[in-house]
Amino acid sequence: MEHDEKILWVLNEGTKYFRNRAADVSRFNEAEIARARGFHSSIPGYEPTPLRSLPRLAAELGVGGIYVKDESYRFGLNAFKVLGASYAIAGYLAGMLGMDISELPYDVLAGDEIRNRLGEVTFAATTDGNHGRAVAWTARMLRQNSVVYMPKGSSESRRAAIAAEGARVSVRDVNYDESVRMTAAEANEKGWVVVQDTAWPGYEDIPLRIMQGYGSMAVEALEQLRLAGHERPTHVFAQAGVGSFAGAAQGFFRAVFGEECPKVVVVEANKADCYYRSARAGDGRPRSVTGDLDTLMAGLACGEPNTIAFGILRDNASAFVSCPDYVAARGMRILGNPLGGDPFIRSGESGAVTAGLLSFMARLDCLSDMKNALKLGKDSVVLLFSTEGDTDPARYRGVVWDGEFPTYDQMREGK
Numbered sequence: 563m564e565h566d567e568k569i570l571w572v573l574n575e576g577t578k579y580f581r582n583r584a585a586d587v588s589r590f591n592e593a594e595i596a597r598a599r600g601f602h603s604s605i606p607g608y609e610p611t612p613l614r615s616l617p618r619l620a621a622e623l624g625v626g627g628i629y630v631k632d633e634s635y636r637f638g639l640n641a642f643k644v645l646g647a648s649y650a651i652a653g654y655l656a657g658m659l660g661m662d663i664s665e666l667p668y669d670v671l672a673g674d675e676i677r678n679r680l681g682e683v684t685f686a687a688t689t690d691g692n693h694g695r696a697v698a699w700t701a702r703m704l705r706q707n708s709v710v711y712m713p714k715g716s717s718e719s720r721r722a723a724i725a726a727e728g729a730r731v732s733v734r735d736v737n738y739d740e741s742v743r744m745t746a747a748e749a750n751e752k753g754w755v756v757v758q759d760t761a762w763p764g765y766e767d768i769p770l771r772i773m774q775g776y777g778s779m780a781v782e783a784l785e786q787l788r789l790a791g792h793e794r795p796t797h798v799f800a801q802a803g804v805g806s807f808a809g810a811a812q813g814f815f816r817a818v819f820g821e822e823c824p825k826v827v828v829v830e831a832n833k834a835d836c837y838y839r840s841a842r843a844g845d846g847r848p849r850s851v852t853g854d855l856d857t858l859m860a861g862l863a864c865g866e867p868n869t870i871a872f873g874i875l876r877d878n879a880s881a882f883v884s885c886p887d888y889v890a891a892r893g894m895r896i897l898g899n900p901l902g903g904d905p906f907i908r909s910g911e912s913g914a915v916t917a918g919l920l921s922f923m924a925r926l927d928c929l930s931d932m933k934n935a936l937k938l939g940k941d942s943v944v945l946l947f948s949t950e951g952d953t954d955p956a957r958y959r960g961v962v963w964d965g966e967f968p969t970y971d972q973m974r975e976g977k
Protein backbone atom coordinates (compact mmCIF):
# COMPACT_ATOMS: atom_id res chain seq x y z
CA MET A 563 0.00 0.00 0.00
CA GLU A 564 1.36 3.39 -0.94
CA HIS A 565 1.00 5.82 1.95
CA ASP A 566 1.18 9.03 0.02
CA GLU A 567 -2.06 8.65 -1.86
CA LYS A 568 -4.43 11.51 -1.19
CA ILE A 569 -7.98 12.16 -2.22
CA LEU A 570 -7.79 14.85 -4.92
CA TRP A 571 -10.63 17.10 -6.01
CA VAL A 572 -11.47 19.96 -8.28
CA LEU A 573 -14.54 22.18 -8.22
CA ASN A 574 -16.41 22.92 -11.39
CA GLU A 575 -18.75 25.62 -10.11
CA GLY A 576 -17.68 29.02 -11.31
CA THR A 577 -15.77 27.74 -14.33
CA LYS A 578 -16.91 28.87 -17.74
CA TYR A 579 -18.25 25.37 -18.43
CA PHE A 580 -20.48 25.14 -15.40
CA ARG A 581 -24.15 25.33 -16.39
CA ASN A 582 -23.29 26.81 -19.78
CA ARG A 583 -26.11 24.72 -21.22
CA ALA A 584 -24.00 23.52 -24.14
CA ALA A 585 -24.76 19.90 -23.41
CA ASP A 586 -28.22 18.73 -24.40
CA VAL A 587 -29.93 16.92 -21.54
CA SER A 588 -33.31 16.58 -23.25
CA ARG A 589 -32.55 12.94 -24.05
CA PHE A 590 -32.68 12.31 -20.29
CA ASN A 591 -35.92 14.10 -19.56
CA GLU A 592 -38.77 12.45 -17.69
CA ALA A 593 -40.56 11.25 -20.83
CA GLU A 594 -37.43 9.56 -22.22
CA ILE A 595 -36.60 7.89 -18.95
CA ALA A 596 -40.22 6.81 -18.52
CA ARG A 597 -39.90 4.89 -21.81
CA ALA A 598 -36.90 3.05 -20.48
CA ARG A 599 -38.67 2.40 -17.20
CA GLY A 600 -41.68 1.14 -19.12
CA PHE A 601 -39.58 -1.51 -20.83
CA HIS A 602 -37.82 -2.49 -17.60
CA SER A 603 -41.15 -2.88 -15.84
CA SER A 604 -42.17 -5.48 -18.43
CA ILE A 605 -39.22 -7.76 -17.61
CA PRO A 606 -40.14 -10.63 -15.28
CA GLY A 607 -38.91 -9.95 -11.76
CA TYR A 608 -38.76 -6.17 -12.18
CA GLU A 609 -39.05 -4.29 -8.92
CA PRO A 610 -37.53 -0.98 -7.87
CA THR A 611 -34.42 -1.68 -5.83
CA PRO A 612 -34.57 -0.49 -2.22
CA LEU A 613 -33.59 3.05 -1.29
CA ARG A 614 -32.10 2.75 2.18
CA SER A 615 -32.13 5.62 4.65
CA LEU A 616 -29.12 5.82 7.00
CA PRO A 617 -30.10 8.42 9.61
CA ARG A 618 -27.46 7.44 12.14
CA LEU A 619 -24.67 7.62 9.64
CA ALA A 620 -26.03 10.99 8.49
CA ALA A 621 -25.91 12.30 12.07
CA GLU A 622 -22.39 10.92 12.51
CA LEU A 623 -21.18 12.60 9.30
CA GLY A 624 -23.00 15.89 9.96
CA VAL A 625 -25.50 15.86 7.10
CA GLY A 626 -29.30 15.91 7.14
CA GLY A 627 -29.89 12.59 5.43
CA ILE A 628 -28.09 9.84 3.56
CA TYR A 629 -30.04 7.68 1.14
CA VAL A 630 -28.42 4.76 -0.65
CA LYS A 631 -29.97 3.04 -3.65
CA ASP A 632 -29.04 -0.61 -3.22
CA GLU A 633 -28.47 -2.09 -6.67
CA SER A 634 -27.37 -5.47 -5.34
CA TYR A 635 -31.09 -6.33 -5.66
CA ARG A 636 -31.36 -5.56 -9.39
CA PHE A 637 -32.91 -8.60 -11.12
CA GLY A 638 -30.79 -10.88 -8.94
CA LEU A 639 -27.69 -9.75 -10.86
CA ASN A 640 -26.01 -7.92 -7.99
CA ALA A 641 -25.40 -4.72 -10.02
CA PHE A 642 -27.26 -1.95 -11.84
CA LYS A 643 -25.78 -2.51 -15.28
CA VAL A 644 -28.59 -4.63 -16.70
CA LEU A 645 -30.78 -1.52 -16.82
CA GLY A 646 -28.57 -0.24 -19.62
CA ALA A 647 -27.85 -3.42 -21.56
CA SER A 648 -31.47 -4.61 -21.57
CA TYR A 649 -32.88 -1.30 -22.82
CA ALA A 650 -30.19 -0.93 -25.47
CA ILE A 651 -30.57 -4.47 -26.79
CA ALA A 652 -34.35 -4.20 -26.82
CA GLY A 653 -34.08 -0.86 -28.61
CA TYR A 654 -31.73 -2.31 -31.20
CA LEU A 655 -34.07 -5.23 -31.89
CA ALA A 656 -37.03 -2.83 -32.10
CA GLY A 657 -35.06 -0.92 -34.74
CA MET A 658 -34.45 -4.13 -36.73
CA LEU A 659 -38.19 -4.73 -36.72
CA GLY A 660 -38.98 -1.12 -37.62
CA MET A 661 -41.03 -0.84 -34.43
CA ASP A 662 -41.02 1.41 -31.41
CA ILE A 663 -39.79 0.01 -28.13
CA SER A 664 -43.09 0.94 -26.49
CA GLU A 665 -44.79 -1.65 -28.73
CA LEU A 666 -42.39 -4.35 -27.60
CA PRO A 667 -42.69 -5.25 -23.95
CA TYR A 668 -40.48 -8.11 -22.85
CA ASP A 669 -42.96 -10.97 -23.41
CA VAL A 670 -43.60 -9.87 -27.01
CA LEU A 671 -39.89 -9.37 -27.74
CA ALA A 672 -38.99 -12.77 -26.33
CA GLY A 673 -41.97 -14.53 -27.93
CA ASP A 674 -41.77 -17.00 -30.85
CA GLU A 675 -43.21 -14.69 -33.47
CA ILE A 676 -40.68 -11.91 -32.97
CA ARG A 677 -37.83 -14.37 -32.42
CA ASN A 678 -38.58 -15.98 -35.79
CA ARG A 679 -38.71 -12.62 -37.53
CA LEU A 680 -35.39 -11.55 -36.02
CA GLY A 681 -33.43 -14.75 -36.49
CA GLU A 682 -30.17 -15.14 -34.59
CA VAL A 683 -28.34 -12.05 -33.45
CA THR A 684 -25.02 -12.03 -31.58
CA PHE A 685 -24.27 -9.21 -29.16
CA ALA A 686 -20.67 -8.46 -28.23
CA ALA A 687 -19.18 -6.43 -25.38
CA THR A 688 -16.05 -5.74 -23.36
CA THR A 689 -16.53 -5.68 -19.61
CA ASP A 690 -14.86 -5.61 -16.24
CA GLY A 691 -17.71 -7.89 -15.16
CA ASN A 692 -21.06 -6.26 -14.54
CA HIS A 693 -21.87 -4.98 -18.03
CA GLY A 694 -20.87 -8.28 -19.65
CA ARG A 695 -23.05 -10.23 -17.29
CA ALA A 696 -25.89 -7.86 -18.12
CA VAL A 697 -25.42 -8.32 -21.88
CA ALA A 698 -25.20 -12.11 -21.50
CA TRP A 699 -28.30 -12.19 -19.26
CA THR A 700 -30.32 -10.06 -21.68
CA ALA A 701 -29.23 -12.08 -24.71
CA ARG A 702 -30.26 -15.29 -22.93
CA MET A 703 -33.61 -13.82 -21.81
CA LEU A 704 -34.30 -12.74 -25.40
CA ARG A 705 -33.08 -16.08 -26.82
CA GLN A 706 -30.11 -14.53 -28.60
CA ASN A 707 -26.31 -15.01 -28.40
CA SER A 708 -23.50 -13.09 -26.74
CA VAL A 709 -19.72 -12.87 -26.86
CA VAL A 710 -17.97 -11.13 -23.98
CA TYR A 711 -14.35 -10.06 -23.55
CA MET A 712 -12.67 -9.03 -20.32
CA PRO A 713 -9.49 -6.99 -19.80
CA LYS A 714 -6.28 -8.28 -18.28
CA GLY A 715 -6.50 -8.99 -14.54
CA SER A 716 -10.26 -9.68 -14.54
CA SER A 717 -11.65 -11.66 -11.64
CA GLU A 718 -12.33 -15.39 -12.20
CA SER A 719 -15.59 -15.26 -10.26
CA ARG A 720 -16.85 -12.44 -12.47
CA ARG A 721 -15.80 -14.39 -15.59
CA ALA A 722 -17.63 -17.49 -14.35
CA ALA A 723 -20.81 -15.48 -13.64
CA ILE A 724 -20.86 -14.30 -17.27
CA ALA A 725 -20.21 -17.78 -18.64
CA ALA A 726 -23.09 -19.06 -16.50
CA GLU A 727 -25.44 -16.79 -18.47
CA GLY A 728 -24.47 -18.65 -21.65
CA ALA A 729 -22.01 -16.17 -23.15
CA ARG A 730 -18.74 -17.08 -24.84
CA VAL A 731 -16.29 -15.30 -22.53
CA SER A 732 -12.54 -14.74 -22.75
CA VAL A 733 -10.00 -12.62 -20.93
CA ARG A 734 -7.64 -10.58 -23.10
CA ASP A 735 -4.13 -9.44 -22.22
CA VAL A 736 -4.92 -5.73 -22.70
CA ASN A 737 -6.66 -3.01 -20.67
CA TYR A 738 -10.36 -2.13 -20.85
CA ASP A 739 -10.15 0.63 -23.45
CA GLU A 740 -7.91 -1.41 -25.74
CA SER A 741 -10.26 -4.38 -25.47
CA VAL A 742 -13.23 -2.18 -26.39
CA ARG A 743 -11.46 -1.29 -29.65
CA MET A 744 -10.60 -4.93 -30.36
CA THR A 745 -14.18 -6.05 -29.75
CA ALA A 746 -15.51 -3.38 -32.10
CA ALA A 747 -13.08 -4.48 -34.84
CA GLU A 748 -13.91 -8.18 -34.45
CA ALA A 749 -17.65 -7.51 -34.35
CA ASN A 750 -17.35 -5.56 -37.56
CA GLU A 751 -15.72 -8.55 -39.26
CA LYS A 752 -18.14 -11.13 -37.89
CA GLY A 753 -21.40 -9.22 -38.12
CA TRP A 754 -21.97 -9.04 -34.37
CA VAL A 755 -23.76 -6.11 -32.74
CA VAL A 756 -21.52 -4.20 -30.34
CA VAL A 757 -23.32 -3.33 -27.11
CA GLN A 758 -20.71 -1.20 -25.41
CA ASP A 759 -21.45 0.86 -22.34
CA THR A 760 -19.48 3.81 -23.62
CA ALA A 761 -19.81 6.11 -26.60
CA TRP A 762 -17.20 7.34 -29.05
CA PRO A 763 -17.47 9.44 -32.21
CA GLY A 764 -19.74 7.56 -34.61
CA TYR A 765 -20.97 5.11 -31.95
CA GLU A 766 -23.64 6.81 -29.88
CA ASP A 767 -27.07 5.18 -30.45
CA ILE A 768 -26.56 2.10 -28.31
CA PRO A 769 -24.66 3.88 -25.52
CA LEU A 770 -27.32 6.60 -25.42
CA ARG A 771 -29.93 3.90 -24.81
CA ILE A 772 -27.69 2.33 -22.19
CA MET A 773 -27.51 5.67 -20.41
CA GLN A 774 -31.27 6.19 -20.66
CA GLY A 775 -31.69 2.72 -19.18
CA TYR A 776 -29.56 3.75 -16.20
CA GLY A 777 -31.95 6.67 -15.84
CA SER A 778 -34.56 4.21 -14.48
CA MET A 779 -32.45 3.97 -11.36
CA ALA A 780 -32.48 7.75 -10.88
CA VAL A 781 -36.21 8.04 -11.45
CA GLU A 782 -36.90 5.23 -8.98
CA ALA A 783 -34.65 6.93 -6.42
CA LEU A 784 -36.44 10.25 -6.87
CA GLU A 785 -39.85 8.62 -6.38
CA GLN A 786 -38.60 6.83 -3.28
CA LEU A 787 -37.05 10.00 -1.87
CA ARG A 788 -40.35 11.80 -2.35
CA LEU A 789 -42.14 9.06 -0.44
CA ALA A 790 -39.59 9.66 2.32
CA GLY A 791 -40.60 13.34 2.37
CA HIS A 792 -37.86 14.96 0.27
CA GLU A 793 -38.78 16.81 -2.91
CA ARG A 794 -35.28 16.23 -4.26
CA PRO A 795 -31.77 15.41 -3.03
CA THR A 796 -29.47 18.38 -2.47
CA HIS A 797 -26.38 16.34 -3.41
CA VAL A 798 -25.85 13.29 -5.60
CA PHE A 799 -22.55 11.45 -5.51
CA ALA A 800 -22.07 9.41 -8.68
CA GLN A 801 -19.13 7.11 -9.28
CA ALA A 802 -17.69 7.07 -12.80
CA GLY A 803 -15.77 4.70 -14.99
CA VAL A 804 -16.53 5.91 -18.52
CA GLY A 805 -19.18 8.16 -16.95
CA SER A 806 -22.30 6.67 -18.57
CA PHE A 807 -24.04 6.25 -15.23
CA ALA A 808 -22.92 9.58 -13.78
CA GLY A 809 -23.81 11.35 -17.04
CA ALA A 810 -27.26 9.76 -17.08
CA ALA A 811 -27.93 10.70 -13.45
CA GLN A 812 -26.68 14.24 -14.04
CA GLY A 813 -28.65 14.54 -17.28
CA PHE A 814 -31.85 13.34 -15.62
CA PHE A 815 -31.62 15.59 -12.57
CA ARG A 816 -30.67 18.57 -14.69
CA ALA A 817 -33.55 17.92 -17.11
CA VAL A 818 -36.02 17.57 -14.25
CA PHE A 819 -34.84 20.39 -11.97
CA GLY A 820 -33.13 22.86 -14.30
CA GLU A 821 -31.23 25.49 -12.33
CA GLU A 822 -32.44 23.86 -9.10
CA CYS A 823 -30.57 20.70 -10.01
CA PRO A 824 -28.93 18.89 -7.08
CA LYS A 825 -25.17 19.25 -6.91
CA VAL A 826 -23.59 16.24 -8.57
CA VAL A 827 -20.16 15.08 -7.41
CA VAL A 828 -18.37 12.76 -9.85
CA VAL A 829 -16.21 10.20 -8.04
CA GLU A 830 -13.48 8.16 -9.73
CA ALA A 831 -10.76 5.67 -8.93
CA ASN A 832 -7.44 7.52 -8.93
CA LYS A 833 -5.90 4.97 -11.32
CA ALA A 834 -8.56 5.78 -13.94
CA ASP A 835 -9.52 9.38 -13.17
CA CYS A 836 -10.12 10.69 -16.68
CA TYR A 837 -12.90 13.10 -15.64
CA TYR A 838 -10.89 14.53 -12.75
CA ARG A 839 -7.89 15.07 -15.04
CA SER A 840 -10.06 16.66 -17.72
CA ALA A 841 -11.62 19.04 -15.19
CA ARG A 842 -8.21 19.89 -13.78
CA ALA A 843 -6.90 20.68 -17.26
CA GLY A 844 -9.84 23.09 -17.51
CA ASP A 845 -9.92 23.56 -21.28
CA GLY A 846 -13.15 21.64 -21.76
CA ARG A 847 -11.48 18.78 -23.62
CA PRO A 848 -11.40 15.17 -22.45
CA ARG A 849 -8.25 13.59 -21.05
CA SER A 850 -7.52 9.85 -21.02
CA VAL A 851 -5.65 7.61 -18.64
CA THR A 852 -3.71 4.74 -20.18
CA GLY A 853 -1.86 1.70 -18.84
CA ASP A 854 -3.11 -1.11 -16.62
CA LEU A 855 -5.67 1.01 -14.68
CA ASP A 856 -4.90 -1.20 -11.75
CA THR A 857 -7.50 -0.40 -9.08
CA LEU A 858 -9.60 -2.23 -6.51
CA MET A 859 -12.60 -0.56 -8.16
CA ALA A 860 -12.73 -2.82 -11.23
CA GLY A 861 -16.00 -1.30 -12.42
CA LEU A 862 -14.42 2.14 -12.51
CA ALA A 863 -11.24 1.04 -14.29
CA CYS A 864 -11.94 2.85 -17.55
CA GLY A 865 -9.58 5.52 -18.78
CA GLU A 866 -11.54 7.19 -21.58
CA PRO A 867 -14.70 9.26 -21.07
CA ASN A 868 -17.94 8.46 -22.86
CA THR A 869 -18.42 11.24 -25.44
CA ILE A 870 -22.10 11.80 -24.55
CA ALA A 871 -21.51 11.82 -20.80
CA PHE A 872 -18.44 14.01 -21.03
CA GLY A 873 -20.24 17.16 -22.17
CA ILE A 874 -23.09 16.68 -19.71
CA LEU A 875 -20.76 16.29 -16.75
CA ARG A 876 -18.33 18.99 -17.85
CA ASP A 877 -21.18 21.47 -18.14
CA ASN A 878 -23.13 20.52 -15.02
CA ALA A 879 -21.28 18.52 -12.37
CA SER A 880 -20.25 20.49 -9.29
CA ALA A 881 -17.02 18.66 -8.49
CA PHE A 882 -14.76 15.84 -9.63
CA VAL A 883 -12.96 13.69 -7.10
CA SER A 884 -10.16 11.15 -7.56
CA CYS A 885 -10.08 8.45 -4.87
CA PRO A 886 -7.41 5.95 -3.87
CA ASP A 887 -8.54 2.37 -3.23
CA TYR A 888 -8.75 2.74 0.55
CA VAL A 889 -11.70 5.12 0.07
CA ALA A 890 -13.74 2.36 -1.56
CA ALA A 891 -12.60 -0.14 1.07
CA ARG A 892 -13.76 2.16 3.88
CA GLY A 893 -17.12 2.65 2.16
CA MET A 894 -17.56 -1.14 1.93
CA ARG A 895 -16.88 -1.50 5.65
CA ILE A 896 -19.15 1.39 6.63
CA LEU A 897 -22.11 0.15 4.61
CA GLY A 898 -21.49 -3.45 5.69
CA ASN A 899 -21.23 -2.54 9.40
CA PRO A 900 -23.98 0.01 9.93
CA LEU A 901 -24.37 2.14 13.04
CA GLY A 902 -27.06 0.75 15.36
CA GLY A 903 -30.45 0.85 13.67
CA ASP A 904 -29.23 1.78 10.18
CA PRO A 905 -29.77 -0.92 7.53
CA PHE A 906 -27.01 -3.19 6.25
CA ILE A 907 -25.92 -2.73 2.63
CA ARG A 908 -23.71 -5.26 0.91
CA SER A 909 -21.75 -2.90 -1.29
CA GLY A 910 -18.88 -3.91 -3.54
CA GLU A 911 -15.75 -1.98 -4.47
CA SER A 912 -17.24 0.28 -7.15
CA GLY A 913 -20.51 0.58 -5.27
CA ALA A 914 -19.09 1.87 -2.02
CA VAL A 915 -16.54 4.52 -2.99
CA THR A 916 -19.01 7.38 -2.66
CA ALA A 917 -19.92 6.37 0.92
CA GLY A 918 -16.22 6.18 1.70
CA LEU A 919 -15.67 9.65 0.26
CA LEU A 920 -18.58 11.13 2.23
CA SER A 921 -17.09 9.71 5.42
CA PHE A 922 -13.71 11.28 4.69
CA MET A 923 -15.33 14.61 3.84
CA ALA A 924 -16.69 14.71 7.38
CA ARG A 925 -13.25 14.53 8.96
CA LEU A 926 -10.37 15.51 6.70
CA ASP A 927 -9.00 19.04 6.66
CA CYS A 928 -7.83 18.61 3.09
CA LEU A 929 -11.45 18.15 1.96
CA SER A 930 -13.06 20.94 3.98
CA ASP A 931 -12.84 23.58 1.23
CA MET A 932 -14.67 21.28 -1.14
CA LYS A 933 -17.26 20.49 1.51
CA ASN A 934 -17.86 24.19 2.17
CA ALA A 935 -18.04 25.09 -1.51
CA LEU A 936 -20.60 22.33 -2.03
CA LYS A 937 -22.54 23.57 1.02
CA LEU A 938 -22.61 20.06 2.39
CA GLY A 939 -23.98 20.28 5.92
CA LYS A 940 -26.79 19.53 8.30
CA ASP A 941 -29.54 20.48 5.82
CA SER A 942 -28.16 18.34 3.02
CA VAL A 943 -30.00 15.31 1.68
CA VAL A 944 -27.37 13.13 0.05
CA LEU A 945 -28.20 10.47 -2.51
CA LEU A 946 -25.68 7.68 -3.15
CA PHE A 947 -25.92 4.72 -5.49
CA SER A 948 -24.45 1.45 -4.32
CA THR A 949 -24.11 0.22 -7.87
CA GLU A 950 -23.01 -3.31 -7.04
CA GLY A 951 -23.07 -5.89 -4.27
CA ASP A 952 -20.29 -8.40 -3.68
CA THR A 953 -19.76 -9.16 -7.36
CA ASP A 954 -16.30 -10.48 -6.46
CA PRO A 955 -17.11 -12.31 -3.19
CA ALA A 956 -13.51 -13.23 -2.31
CA ARG A 957 -12.42 -9.62 -2.72
CA TYR A 958 -15.39 -8.42 -0.71
CA ARG A 959 -14.45 -10.66 2.20
CA GLY A 960 -10.80 -9.73 1.87
CA VAL A 961 -11.70 -6.09 2.41
CA VAL A 962 -14.53 -6.40 4.92
CA TRP A 963 -13.32 -9.39 6.95
CA ASP A 964 -9.57 -9.28 6.56
CA GLY A 965 -8.88 -5.56 6.38
CA GLU A 966 -7.32 -5.37 2.92
CA PHE A 967 -6.73 -1.79 1.70
CA PRO A 968 -6.57 -0.16 5.16
CA THR A 969 -7.05 3.53 5.74
CA TYR A 970 -3.60 4.93 6.31
CA ASP A 971 -2.42 6.82 9.39
CA GLN A 972 -2.42 10.33 7.99
CA MET A 973 -6.05 9.82 7.05
CA ARG A 974 -6.87 8.48 10.49
CA GLU A 975 -5.35 11.61 12.01
CA GLY A 976 -7.64 13.75 9.86
CA LYS A 977 -5.06 15.72 7.88
Ligand SMILES: Cc1ncc(COP(=O)(O)O)c(C=O)c1O
Nearest residue numbers: 802803804805806807861949950
Ligand atom coordinates in the same frame (compact mmCIF):
# COMPACT_ATOMS: atom_id res chain seq x y z
C1 LIG B 1 -20.55 -1.43 -10.11
C2 LIG B 1 -20.26 -0.33 -11.05
N1 LIG B 1 -20.39 0.93 -10.62
C3 LIG B 1 -20.16 1.97 -11.43
C4 LIG B 1 -19.73 1.77 -12.73
C5 LIG B 1 -19.40 2.97 -13.56
O1 LIG B 1 -20.22 3.15 -14.62
P1 LIG B 1 -19.73 3.94 -15.91
O2 LIG B 1 -18.66 3.12 -16.56
O3 LIG B 1 -20.96 4.10 -16.69
O4 LIG B 1 -19.16 5.22 -15.44
C6 LIG B 1 -19.58 0.48 -13.22
C7 LIG B 1 -19.15 0.22 -14.60
O5 LIG B 1 -18.92 -0.87 -15.02
C8 LIG B 1 -19.84 -0.60 -12.35
O6 LIG B 1 -19.70 -1.87 -12.76
